Amino acid sequence: MPELPEIETIRNGLRRFILNKEIFSFDVVDKKIFLNDIFYKKIKNDSFWEIDRLGKLLVFNFKKNSCKLLIHLKMTGQLIFCSKKKILNKVVLMGGHSDKASTNLNCQNLKYIRFNINFKNGDKLFLNDARRFAYVKIVDPGEFIEIKKKFGVEPLSPDFSKIIFFKLLTKRENKNIKAFLLDQKLIAGIGNIYADEILFASQISPIRKVSSLKSEEKNILFLNIKKILKLAVEKRGTTFSDYVDVYGRSGGFLKLLKVYGRDGEKCLKCKGHIKKIKIAGRGTHYCPICQR
DNA sequence: CTTCTTGTTACTGA
């Protein structure tokens, strides 16, 4: 499940590969994931001048057109870049039928291509997604402003200060702390993996209500949000099931996971065992002894 | 066959 560190890793990879490359065309292989109608054909002879990230959402800015291309990978979406050379060597892409478009690029099976961007020089960027939850959308500047409003503060930006964090907490006193961390309208980009890891690092039980947190605990939580996300970006994210970067490589944070996906295993801090429960409709992993 | 999983949105009822 790509969360902030994974999306940031993808963004960095994409910037290196596709900025300023002239776009030849878009292929909408699966109509379900492309939320616009025929309108996208307007984008011609343009290129991307910058790629931004809003929480878990990728924002592609065009050089000439004021529209923005948005890509959300949801749970199993992947963006895989393939150079012309690679494509010539390996790909046998069956046009239109993604279930048959099986190939092996960048060590990844591109079995579920839903969308791709073709560059004039022959390079391609594929959106591969088994479960079809991902989406691609082109929006005008006005729509983008509205979308932006739905996202909370960026936890790795200087905007995310202790003061802002404390203010958010007091605005949501009755919320469960795990649900608080997952709420994209408050802090953008934290998902199920990092919410569990941040709470473990802070030794705070995911069951706790925001109102029960002592000021010292809030401080620790604030520092760990920054620390864990920053470290995960440095490690190029966590590959638990499907996530890969634009090269098709796994993330390096997997072996640093302390609780996520470790239910039943020994806690790395004490002699207890990691427990898995359900909070806010999500599988939640924690150590009942360390986390209070 | 059923159940579980996940990010997000939408809905319900408290």
Add this chain to the structure above:
DNA sequence: ATCAGTAACAAGAA
């Protein structure tokens, strides 16, 4: 208004 809970989405894994 705010919150928890749940269904929906899709499809693979167990």
